[in-house]
Amino acid sequence: MDLRRNENDGNSEPTQFPAQISHLALDIGGSLIKVVYFSTSRDNCIDCEGESSANDTLRLFSGNCKHPVLQGRLHFAKFETSKIKDCLEFISSKELHLGGFQHHENPSKDRKFIKATGGGAYKFAELFKENLGIDLDKEDEMDCLVAGANFLLKAVHREAYTFMDGQKEFVQIDQSDLYPYLLVNIGSGVSMIKVDGDGKFERVSGTNVGGGTFWGLGRLLTKCKSFDELLELSHQGNNRAIDMLVGEIYGGMDYSKIGLSSTTIASSFGKAVSDNKELEDYKPEDVARSLLRMISNNIGQISYLNALRFGLKRIFFGGFFIRGQPYTMDTISVAVHFWSKGEAKAMFLRHEGFLGALGAYVSYAKHSNDNVVCNQSTQLPVSASYAADPNYNPLSGDFNDNESIQCSVYAA
Amino acid sequence: MDLRRNENDGNSEPTQFPAQISHLALDIGGSLIKVVYFSTSRDNCIDCEGESSANDTLRLFSGNCKHPVLQGRLHFAKFETSKIKDCLEFISSKELHLGGFQHHENPSKDRKFIKATGGGAYKFAELFKENLGIDLDKEDEMDCLVAGANFLLKAVHREAYTFMDGQKEFVQIDQSDLYPYLLVNIGSGVSMIKVDGDGKFERVSGTNVGGGTFWGLGRLLTKCKSFDELLELSHQGNNRAIDMLVGEIYGGMDYSKIGLSSTTIASSFGKAVSDNKELEDYKPEDVARSLLRMISNNIGQISYLNALRFGLKRIFFGGFFIRGQPYTMDTISVAVHFWSKGEAKAMFLRHEGFLGALGAYVSYAKHSNDNVVCNQSTQLPVSASYAADPNYNPLSGDFNDNESIQCSVYAA
Numbered sequence: 001m002d003l004r005r006n007e008n009d010g011n012s013e014p015t016q017f018p019a020q021i022s023h024l025a026l027d028i029g030g031s032l033i034k035v036v037y038f039s040t041s042r043d044n045c046i047d048c049e050g051e052s053s054a055n056d057t058l059r060l061f062s063g064n065c066k067h068p069v070l071q072g073r074l075h076f077a078k079f080e081t082s083k084i085k086d087c088l089e090f091i092s093s094k095e096l097h098l099g100g101f102q103h104h105e106n107p108s109k110d111r112k113f114i115k116a117t118g119g120g121a122y123k124f125a126e127l128f129k130e131n132l133g134i135d136l137d138k139e140d141e142m143d144c145l146v147a148g149a150n151f152l153l154k155a156v157h158r159e160a161y162t163f164m165d166g167q168k169e170f171v172q173i174d175q176s177d178l179y180p181y182l183l184v185n186i187g188s189g190v191s192m193i194k195v196d197g198d199g200k201f202e203r204v205s206g207t208n209v210g211g212g213t214f215w216g217l218g219r220l221l222t223k224c225k226s227f228d229e230l231l232e233l234s235h236q237g238n239n240r241a242i243d244m245l246v247g248e249i250y251g252g253m254d255y256s257k258i259g260l261s262s263t264t265i266a267s268s269f270g271k272a273v274s275d276n277k278e279l280e281d282y283k284p285e286d287v288a289r290s291l292l293r294m295i296s297n298n299i300g301q302i303s304y305l306n307a308l309r310f311g312l313k314r315i316f317f318g319g320f321f322i323r324g325q326p327y328t329m330d331t332i333s334v335a336v337h338f339w340s341k342g343e344a345k346a347m348f349l350r351h352e353g354f355l356g357a358l359g360a361y362v363s364y365a366k367h368s369n370d371n372v373v374c375n376q377s378t379q380l381p382v383s384a385s386y387a388a389d390p391n392y393n394p395l396s397g398d399f400n401d402n403e404s405i406q407c408s409v410y411a412a
Numbered sequence: 413m414d415l416r417r418n419e420n421d422g423n424s425e426p427t428q429f430p431a432q433i434s435h436l437a438l439d440i441g442g443s444l445i446k447v448v449y450f451s452t453s454r455d456n457c458i459d460c461e462g463e464s465s466a467n468d469t470l471r472l473f474s475g476n477c478k479h480p481v482l483q484g485r486l487h488f489a490k491f492e493t494s495k496i497k498d499c500l501e502f503i504s505s506k507e508l509h510l511g512g513f514q515h516h517e518n519p520s521k522d523r524k525f526i527k528a529t530g531g532g533a534y535k536f537a538e539l540f541k542e543n544l545g546i547d548l549d550k551e552d553e554m555d556c557l558v559a560g561a562n563f564l565l566k567a568v569h570r571e572a573y574t575f576m577d578g579q580k581e582f583v584q585i586d587q588s589d590l591y592p593y594l595l596v597n598i599g600s601g602v603s604m605i606k607v608d609g610d611g612k613f614e615r616v617s618g619t620n621v622g623g624g625t626f627w628g629l630g631r632l633l634t635k636c637k638s639f640d641e642l643l644e645l646s647h648q649g650n651n652r653a654i655d656m657l658v659g660e661i662y663g664g665m666d667y668s669k670i671g672l673s674s675t676t677i678a679s680s681f682g683k684a685v686s687d688n689k690e691l692e693d694y695k696p697e698d699v700a701r702s703l704l705r706m707i708s709n710n711i712g713q714i715s716y717l718n719a720l721r722f723g724l725k726r727i728f729f730g731g732f733f734i735r736g737q738p739y740t741m742d743t744i745s746v747a748v749h750f751w752s753k754g755e756a757k758a759m760f761l762r763h764e765g766f767l768g769a770l771g772a773y774v775s776y777a778k779h780s781n782d783n784v785v786c787n788q789s790t791q792l793p794v795s796a797s798y799a800a801d802p803n804y805n806p807l808s809g810d811f812n813d814n815e816s817i818q819c820s821v822y823a824a
Contacts, residue, residue, distance in 0.1 A: 188656055188678055188679035212678070216656075243620070249441065251535030252535075255553070270600045305717035
């Protein structure tokens with residue numbers, strides 16, 4: 001997990017790489033499968049079709065790395081866990097599974113391992129064996145989330161940003177002052193992890209009201225067919241149509257004595273209590289908006305309370321729930337700001353959805369002495385600088401949108 | 413608010429009481445109107461029909477009180493805020509509004525005041541004036557919640573109890589060791605108040621995911637026509653039909669490394685993500701159960717985190733959301749126990765739904781020098797002992813159920 005391990009390891013020798021390397025790491029969650037894979041150089045790049053289309057390019061330059069490294073690209077893709085067959089076909093069609101490694105402890109030409117994390121690494125292990133002939137080498141989910149977040153925060157310039165009142169602001173992370181921080185990963189459920197260093201962390205809390213709740217409840221309430229459709233719908237809605245506001249209880253007045261303005265939500269979905277309306281009488285977009293606000297606000301509040309416990313000023317939010325959605329981030333930011341009275345700060349990550357998969361990917365580094373073809377992962381520079389594609393301005397555009405992201409890993 | 417004020421006040425003189433006194437206090441919330449009123453003696457008792465049927469008798473005996481006091485009964489009733497006309501008719505038919513008091517500062521025979529709290533005391537002030545000719549004397553909502561809770565915890569034996577694994581256990585509250593505690597009032601929204609003494613408190617937190625959310629979302633999802641129907645429905649359901657459990661992500665396994673068993677809910681409503689089912693394909697009772705669990709658990713968790721902030725070991729839960737429902741209380745208790753590793757304790761109150769209304773009622777004591785007919789409220793004994801009706805066993809029966817509660821106030 002510690003990317004710097006090989007910088008201090010004089011035994012690491014350059015490895016002969018095959019012409020094309022296609023290492024693969026998986027994070028198989030309750031709702032989504034996140035895929036990270038590497039291919040050598042732009043020229044040799046595996047063609048990204050279907051789920052994996054490019055709308056971002058991330059280039060990493062190694063700093064003082066003395067090892068010869070590969071120039072290539074990290075690709076990201078995602079699939080719904082319920083459509084795992086699509087994922088298997090994707091891997092098969094791109095022959096990503098052929099780059100598996102052999103375990104040092106149990107070398108066997110017949111057994112190739114792929115790094116995987118998330119509950120599905122256990123649940124679907126047999127399915128991968130049967131369909132692709134590969135074993136999943138299971139990495140702990142929390143280990144991977146933390147390793148992925150640490151990698152991004154250290155190696156990728158302009159990875160973290162704040163979001164308030166529609167304004168995105170990149171945050172310069174001083175690596176010597178990175179720890180401790182609270183990592184909040186919003187998947188189907190939510191994990192809250194206090195991170196104290198590389199591999200040093202504790203899962204301190206979590207909540208079962210997460211992305212799965214948004215999408216599950218939203219599906220039942222709106223008949224949307226996809227998470228993205230539900231999110232899109234929520235953009236057009238107004239939560240006031242269905243939330244009970246303080247002003248509605250107080251006859252239009254604030255409850256200023258305790259700092260609640262008339263527009264504060266007193267009770268999510270509370271207006272449905274007294275309206276003589278059925279579900280069909282509400283606009284689906286209003287329902288979606290209210291739901292998104294309820295869950296984002298709740299996560300923001302519980303996160304802040306946990307940050308407070310441990311005196312953590314920085315909270316990084318990751319996971320596929322966020323997807324760079326302005327309203328989601330704004331709600332979370334406002335919740336953290338409101339409850340902490342401005343003391344704590346919500347921050348977001350450009351590659352938010354792939355923390356676990358990235359963590360599984362960089363865990364190949366643990367096997368660097370196995371002399372297997374995954375050694376390039378050990379070369380991922382930890383003090384890399386970021387250079388945007390000349391044609392791409394990271395401050396604009398939906399770089400965190402629904403599409404997967406392409407990354408290029410260059411090293412001097 | 414301080415019920416003991418008159419015990420230390422040598423100027424308080426016995427007052428001539430009319431034959432029948434029917435003081436009234438209201439807590440007008442976003443979803444429910446809670447009504448507390450007093451009538452003299454069992455013989456003179458205002459006949460309780462309709463909403464106000466007796467299923468509990470609470471007798472208070474004054475300890476060393478030297479003032480002549482009235483023997484009578486405290487009655488409790490509730491109405492949906494959306495059906496406020498029913499409430500007005502109820503008050504009118506029982507002539508409860510005739511016992512209003514005149515303000516010392518602004519005495520006028522034409523203006524009678526009734527104590528009221530909650531947002532509706534502002535919102536519906538004109539309606540009460542127009543329909544009943546009374547002014548609402550507004551008391552702060554948090555003041556009233558705290559005053560009501562302190563009154564119950566001090567004056568009523570067997571008021572507080574714990575609930576775990578279906579077992580109810582009354583808690584003996586040592587009055588000298590009552591403070592500080594966390595009061596969590598679950599109405600439409602939720603208020604969390606750190607209570608340090610009589611009138612000494614701070615609203616430290618809250619959440620907009622409360623009773624209004626349960627009832628509002630539940631109404632949309634199940635088509636239930638009342639809160640009680642929804643609660644009843646939830647008894648019959650199984651949340652596992654729709655919640656995503658840890659074991660379902662982990663292929664039946666625990667995620668024991670971080671202390672999550674396979675039956676822990678990873679994501680409320682998360683199973684609806686992958687099932688190819690519409691809302692109609694789920695049993696309404698399962699949906700209701702999942703919703704109740706989600707909200708109860710969330711409130712338990714946020715409460716615990718706030719108790720932790722201030723080192724509070726006792727959390728009292730009040731508000732009409734709970735209604736003595738075993739599953740609700742069990743979920744809240746388990747959440748507090750789980751997150752606090754057994755350090756903090758969830759406690760419930762028998763008269764949970766009437767904290768605000770009781771607080772408004774006892775606030776009449778502030779006007780005891782006005783020589784108005786409400787003086788009996790100052791005689792409510794603070795060190796009363798509790799004697800159950802011979803025919804009533806407080807350990808069995810649904811004393812906190814949907815019906816309102818009758819209380820008798822006797823004083824030596």
